[in-house]
Amino acid sequence: MCLAVPARVIEVEGDYARVDIDGIRMRICVALVDDLAVGEYVLVHTGFAIHKLDLDKAIKTLELLRRMVNDHENAE
Numbered sequence: 001m002c003l004a005v006p007a008r009v010i011e012v013e014g015d016y017a018r019v020d021i022d023g024i025r026m027r028i029c030v031a032l033v034d035d036l037a038v039g040e041y042v043l044v045h046t047g048f049a050i051h052k053l054d055l056d057k058a059i060k061t062l063e064l065l066r067r068m069v070n071d072h073e074n075a076e
């Protein structure tokens with residue numbers, strides 16, 4: 001199963017950026033996304049930003065993912 005997750009951009013360095021995914025920071029490739037700025041959200045799949053994501057959609061998606069994790073942990 002493949003999953004893309006929203007990430008907030010905290011630093012951009014050419015074709016790479018450091019992002020925060022719900023507290024986890026990682027370096028990703030942003031060569032596929034134009035005009036990226038610090039504070040914006042991108043959708044990340046396998047270490048690549050595949051497109052920008054507006055703040056509302058990013059927050060809703062992160063909340064949904066958190067709820068899925070909590071439901072899974074409570075089911076065990």
